Amino acid sequence: MQEVAVSAERRQISLADAFWVWFKIGILSFGGPAGQIALMQRILVDEKGWVSEQRFLHALNYCMLLPGPEATQLAIYIGWLLHRTLGGLMAGILFLLPGVLAMFALSISYAALGNVPLVEALFFGLKAAVLAIVIGAVIRLGQRALANAPRYILAALAFLALFVFDIPFPLVILCAGLFGLLAGRLGWQSFVPAGSGHAAVDESHLHSVTPSRWYALKILAVWLPVWLAPLALMLYWLGPDDVFTQIGLFFSKLALVTFGGAYAVLSYMAQQAVEFHGWLAPGEMLDGLGLAETTPGPLIMVVQFVGFLGGLRESGLDPLLGGLIGGLIASWMTFVPSFLWIFLGAPYIESLRNRPVLNSALAAITAAVVGVILNLALWFGFHVVFDDVERLSVGPVDMALPVFASLDVFALGLVLMALCCQFVLRLGLFSILGISALAGVLLSWISGV
Template identity: 60%
Template structure:
């Protein structure tokens, strides 16, 4: 990665519209190091740095991309970072933004996991993790309020968000149904000409497209290209499935490693709506079906991951 930065730092990448690759590297590393509190905190940090501070993309483009990432399976915050990095600096930018986004978290969770396993039942370590959970909860609440205040622009949108919360929290309505219903309501409202459903116009507001580094038009490499899309999908599909198939072939389906690979591969395909939407499913399977963790250990793991 260092060689990639040094070889590109001396030039301005056209797609970056004046933002050098080296500067982008520093910014994405900063985003990664400050992204506490899970997806809500990560997205709020990205919004503050990428939209408000650096003005790389407009708020409308950021929220538009976030909406699509929420509909995709997988971690929406990393997808959003990868997409913006790709928009700014092509494939290298996407790999850099997506890779840096998870690197500090990998190092931190490995260190915290080792401490937890080795010293988790010592009273001061338990107190430390309890305090971390409380701090993370405050970070998540602040992040939700920050992003929600930008996305929910009128009383009708606030009412839809409240209805979605009631449906999923009190009535356990499946998340995909809530997303589909919200999409249908939004489509019908826009077709009916209701101003509450009007999209934020590009180039409007405090940080419109024309005022952002990316500009009003998509860069050339972001325009539709079916052949490139198919090739990219096949390459990443092979990178995903090859290790899973190799594990199953070498160790068999009864191996814990094979079960982990198969379970999280399946989970990756059903995590619509982001990480929060699938936490209950992961907890249930890991605790009740596979017996990898006890319920208290699952909660401690969530606290560590959010931290």
């Protein structure tokens, strides 16, 4: 790999410092993509100043266009910027590992005991804190990315397309990018990338790679076998009808079409896992998604729950061993491609940062991403504050609305308390999470008495 030459006086961030930051992000990454992106923005941009707002959004725009969990890919991208391949591996693994371990523990408990009310109570308050953090992130991101009226309009249109008309978000992002390309070619100043509003961030510590055909071939030669060699071995040794092979085949295909995160592919995953493969009983997919919502890491971690139950019930091995192997296969086939997409594409995306027309496209995507995150935040908020959410489908309108009679006043009180801690008392992240978690446990106990 040909590394871009940099000054000998570059700012240094040690691997040890990065390790502990990624470890903290990994164990606190609750709330789905909106919460995870908000957390990374707060720590990496606002607190640490390791990347500028523009660099952060540039990476996020690329990750939004990829299949798979965008927050996981964003962590890998920024880890790669900080410490190249080793940094990307460290960031991605530490982002995923807490959720993998927690999901295994919850899957084992679920198989033995059914739903785990104690876990739901434990994270009752934590969800309220995450919602408050997401709201803060949407406000900060909007202030920095929406520099003028056309960008506000584009963000609003993206939000309406997603929230009101349920248009697939990859299509929304693609349309925004095409609009930005047109704006750039026409020289519209509204989509010329602006500064973040901060003092300049020293980014001399960030690395890059000169993209080339040989670089791409090297990445493909390493990461395609890492991803697919286990599947090839299972096909050879176990045959195509073995449950582990079926899990590997299913989730390797799913990794290529998971645009929009867990909820976008949940119906397809449930149909195949329940009706075709018979790994789960009806209704268990929603139980798995509920467990995934209580763990750190991406919500698509529900694939591990599906693989666990498939291996537990169909492998013929000791149930626990079969479940662990099935869950590991599902996670491997789902998340390894994220490393491939970033290590392969990030050098090319970085090389485009100084091209005006393409920057206009990315500026338009950034504006649309504000609408995307607002939609995610609102969806998450509905499910935190209300017990029931229904869909309103009238003509082209297809939107989620809360059942107002199902308002959870305890959850609403926790959200308001967390917002007060953040915006009035200006408490730190750990303080907000700790206070909210403690209050959530107490309120759950009181409301259950």
